[in-house]
Each structure stands twice: as C-alpha cells, then as structure tokens.
Amino acid sequence: MYKVSASCDRATAEHLSDVLAYMDPSPAAAVSTEEVTRMTWRVDAVCHSEEEASACVSIIESEASGVSASHQKLPDKDWVAESLRGLPAVKAGPYYVAGAHELVHLEGGMIPIWIEAGPAFGTGHHGTTKGCLEALADVAKRKKLGKVLDIGTGSGVLAIAALKSGAHSAIACDIDPESIRISKINAKNNKMGRQLHLLVANGANNAFIRNQGLYDTVLANILARPLVSLSSDITKLTKPGGYIILSGLLHHQEPQVKAAFSGRNLSLVDRRRLGAWSTLVYRKPLQRKSNTTPVKKLNPTHFELDMAEFFGL
Template structure:
C-alpha cells in the first residue's frame, strides 16, 4: 500500500478529492482530506501499486496549480480501516450509525446500526451514504419499504437500516467479494437473520436478484455512469408505485442521471445535497386502470337503426 500526499488550501483539497472519487475506475482506493494547519489542508490518496501512485501524482499536480505531491510506501496493514478508526457516530434521520464503542452511548429513540470501520464503503460519514439514509427514512414515513434491493451495498449499511425500518426482506449485492464478506459480519452483528440476502453480483445482472420479482424500494449508491447504464434494469426491477434512491453522484452530475431515469417515465420526488454529493429519489408511477367500454349494440348503430323511421316521426 502507498500513500500520496499534498498540502494545499481546503477548496483545492476537496476539489481534487471529488475528481479522484468521480473517476471510474479511480487510481485511489481511498481518499481523505484533513486540516493540516490553520491555513492549509492535506489530501491523502491510498494506492495499491506504483502505477496507481504515478496516476494519483499526475492528477493531483495537474488539478492543483503549483502543487507537488509526495508519496511513501506504507507498512502492510489495512490503511483504509486505520484511517477510519475513531470516527464519531453518524446521525442521519432516525439512524445512529456507529461502531460498538459509540453505540454504548446511544440514548433511546434512535435506530442503532452497528457498522465498524473497515475497507467496505459505507460507514455513514460520506455524503452519499448519509444522504441515502435520510432519503430512506423519508420514504419509510410515506409507505412500507416492503421488499428492498440494494445495489452496490458496500458495508450493507443501507440494507440493514431498511430492515430495521420494517422492510420485509432485502437483497444486497456488490461487485467486490471483500465488501460482501464485511457486509455479512455487519449483518450478523445487527442480528439480521435470513431475510437479508447478501451476494456478489455485477449490477442487476444476477438470477437471484431477478427471481425475487419486483421490489418496493430500490437503492443504488454507486457512481454516476453505472447509475445511468443501470437505469433500464432498475426501472424493470421496481414495482409500480415503488421508490428508487440513487447516490454516488456529484452535484454537477445530476442532469445526466435525472435524464436517464426521467426517460424511463420515473418522477423525481426528492433531491438532497450534502457537500459536493447528491442523492436523488424517484417514484415509479402506478399504472392507470383503463375502463372497459361496454359491448356495442349493433341495433343502436346509426347505420342499422333509424329511430325516426322506426317510430314514423
């Protein structure tokens, strides 16, 4: 594991962080920004190999005028998890997402979601995850969550929150086997039982996902381009009247995602922004029932029946 670092102002650090996060695939396995001094910030990008290091250096130096990025080889440990240790609990709507040490401080009236810091995305601290949790809470107020699909589940935080908000069952998938391994630990810690199904899958192209029929609530916290490409599959997997919660997109990427889903006759019913990140909520309309027209009586057809002639008028 390698770390690429640079010192700059806060706006530049956050902008470069967004650029690296928006890339698909990104050369950085994880990116963090933090205050270095009262007037400067540090951006750290964690990379798995030297090729990714050079790519990150090139991006950082080209995006920040006059910036010089340094890199170092790290000891063999999970630096993504290390960088997350000690994070405070996240409160999003009714949810209280935290590790075991923070959950001991939880007061009543909140929904606890036990997620330890780890390499799987989804501790609740990122604007996309928090936005999805808040949107999920709003949808749960409007209707029963019913059967839930969570595409790109990461730590399974969204699927677990949905189950704790009354979902009848949930299917949560991720392209990364390591994320599903972590998700299974989180599911066990949260006592999810057999109604939460976790599986490795690319997008929605999976027989188990399709065989469950259509879903009342679909969530996908991934990236803008995959969201656009999945719009057709997500639409087909959503029940009429169902809700779709999307995130993983930057604010300036909203138009392309909106266009892809609005083009499927889905209505945008909510949008929330947290920092540079957006969460969009769509609703699939109910099909209008068409009234059956009564069978036509041929004797009342003007071509066959003339009332004036019949009655001698």
C-alpha cells in the same frame, strides 16, 4: 499499500482532499487531513499501488501550485481501515451509523446501525450514502418499504437501514466479493438474520434477483455510467407504485441519469444534494385500471319495436 503526503495551508488541504475523494474513479482508496501546527496542515492519501500513488502526487501538485507531494511504501497492514478507524458517528435522518466505539453515545429515538470502518464503501460519511439514507427515511414515511433490492451494497448499510425501517426482506448485491464478505459481518452485527440475502452479482440482471419477483424499493448507490446502463433492468424489477433511490453521481452527471430513467415512465419525486453529490428518487406509477364502460349492443328487433312505439305506430 502506499501513502501519499503533502503539507500546505488548511484551505488547500481541504481542497485537495475534496478533489481526491470526489474523482470518478479516484486513485486514492482513502483520504484524510490533519492539523500539524496552527499554520500547517497535511493531506494524506492511501493507495493500493505505486502507480496510483504517483497519480495522486501528480494530481496534488497540479491542483496546488507550489505544493510538493511525496509517497512511500507502507508495511503490510489494512491501512484503509486504519485510516478510517475512529470516525465519528453519522446522523442521517433517523439513522445513527457508527462503529462500536460510538454506539455507546447513541441518542434515544434514533435507529442504530453498527458499521465498523473498513475497505467496503458505506460508513455513512460520504455524501452519496448519507443522501440515500435520508431519502430512504422519507420514502419509509410515505409507504411500506416491503421487499428491497440494494445494488452495489458495499458495507450493506442501506439494506440494513431499510430492514430496520420496516422492510420485510432485502436482497443486497455487489460486484466485489470483499464487500459482500464485510457486509455479511455487518449483517450479523446488526442481527439481520434471514431477512437479508447477500450475494456477489454484476448489476441487476442476475437470475436469483430476477426470480424473486418485483421489488417495492430499489436502491442503487453506484456510479453514473452504471446507473444509466442499468436503468432498464432497475425499472423492470420495480413494482408499480414502488420507489427507486439512486446515487453515486456528481451534480453535472444528473442530466444523463435523469434522461435514462425519466424516459421509462417514471416520476422524479425528490432530489437532494450533499457536497458535490446528488441523490435522485423516482416512483413507478401504479398500473391504471380501465375506466371504459363496455358498450351494450342493441338488439335490432328491440330497437325497431322501441322506435315504433315512440312514433305511435
């Protein structure tokens, strides 16, 4: 692991932090800012490789004229988790997402979700996760969440939130085995039991996922390009009347994602923006029942008799 650091004023530090955090993909695994003195702030980035650290240095120095960045190799340690440790709780709709150190401060009436800081995406602090949680809470008010599919689950936070909001079962998948390992720990901490099934899978076109039938609620907090490529699979796996919650896309990526999903006979029912990120909510229409009344065929003999009677023949 490598650490990249740069000293500057507060506004520049916050700008650099946003740039590194919102890049798709970003060379930084984690980014933080810290006040050093009343006039000086420091932005730090943790990277997995020296190549990524060098990329961070280049980005910082190109984004902030006059700012010099440096990087150093770190001793073996989970620095991503370390940089996230002690994060404050996140309130998103009715959900209170936090580590054990913050759950003791839980306010009454909120739904606790125990997620410790770690390398799996989904502590609730990112605009995509928070947007999905808020959208999920709104969908839960409209209908029962039923059977849930969570694609790109990361820490498992969205699937866990769905189950705590009344979903009767959930399948959560991720392409990263480490994310599934961590989400299993989070599932155990939140007492999910057999309601939550976690598996390593590349997207929605997976035999186990398909064999479970259609889903009432589908969540996909990934990236814009995968959302577009998975639009057909996601639509097919959603029950008529079901909801699809999408995130992981920047504002300027909305049109391409909307084009992919709106062309599949879906209705966009909600869009929310948090920071630079967008969350889209679609609903699959119910199957329409035919209102056509079958035309009763006339018996020619009866028709002729009726006509004869009418004319007095």
